[in-house]
Amino acid sequence: MIKSCVTIALVPQIKTGPWIYWENLETSITKAAQLGFEGIELFTASADAIDPATLTTLLEQSGLKLAAVGTGAGKVIQGFTLTDPDPAIRQQATTFIADMIAFGAQFQALAIIGSMQGNIVAGVEREQAMEWLAEGLNFLGEAAVAREVPLIYEPLNRYETNLLNSLSDGAEFLNSLKTRNVKLLADLFHMNIEESSLTESIRQNESSIGHIHFADSNRRPVGLGHTAVAEIAKTLQEINYNGYVSAEALPWPNPDEAAQQTIKAFHKFFKN
Template identity: 25%
Template structure:
């Protein structure tokens, strides 16, 4: 199991200087891996990322959220194809950088929809993901769909909804990505969705209810980590949090960061690393009871 941190904890830009900041911060806080957000996959030099990661002994995963112009679930085939082209490049970047996982909202636009998803839109997304899963498998990359709240997608907002969409996709290289921030909004509890996801759970985001310091909000982390332990989960566990003290104004607006709950990236990250590892150790000791 690898414990990681999202790159936006440290920087809002991912040129060489930004990568250096994120990778060094990841290492200094004691994490095993960096989740690199691919806001523009065509602007990322995968070979450079790999060299920089190797220099620091840090592993990586990648994530992204599609926008309306690249909405894989659009009924407009041309728009869906634009999304597929973007994700093809993202897969290539992950492979070039030595990563093995691409996750996030890679099945629809990450936005508030005003109507339910249509059958045609879901079919477009599922068909594209089947093709992308073949490309990813050939490159040694696993795809995981992040289950987010109703204000960020209309495809699937719960683990069970995600499982139903996986059935529509019908490919064994597409899995689920659960995020405690979104689960806290949509799920009936924090244990059952983990168990429901079962072996299809391949990626985890740890985020507090208000996106701030872990343990200071309303997320029931105890139940969630018990679920992971009962499942025998051994995939990536990645801390995610945002502040406009780090990310740009435009991205802050997109992410809805209307108030900042932290300004010190290093302190936040070190605290999150300890919190996650302490939670994992706590559930390990249950076997001694």
């Protein structure tokens, strides 16, 4: 069964980013539950930024699940990436992500590697950067195995990374890894930029997809852009995707209305 999810960001440095709820965890969880969301995707400054016991209580009271945790603060705040030319920084990136995997796994939640994959920087050959990325993902994929959760890798659009931009390129790379525990994140916003057909890309890479980011072509909540979401929803149902579709979208025009639009769209496309 496809499940609804909404993003909550608790990192002031990413205030302009595509997350629906902000700042207050308890208030955000309460609002999400009242609207009927089934899960939350959480962005924190680090793995120890939230007390697990407090989060457990809030989730139990609300009936929500922690679906996923983002790792992007490792890059935004600390400057860590898996493809940095400095081996010490690559090690710090790996440690940061491993800690986030451990935090999320307490709730059977996925950890997502998006911006922390980094970029191929000047003076570094593509082959070398991809070797560093593979090294990091192999280690972290197995770290996630030990915690009994998959690891999620997100292809980003060309304006955010020059590593891997499409689902097919991502799937081919993941299939080359030693670990078999890394799955793709299909982000509809990034796909709208990079894929010639969102539905065909989903079908071709269905076995590799482990998480969905639910946002329209302009990164506003679904229904406020031009993405053909009905076709995508039908495709996800036909391939028997049974994970979360998570609203990593801009809080436009404000968090409450963005959340309301998202759950309305979710019911329209997945519960009709």
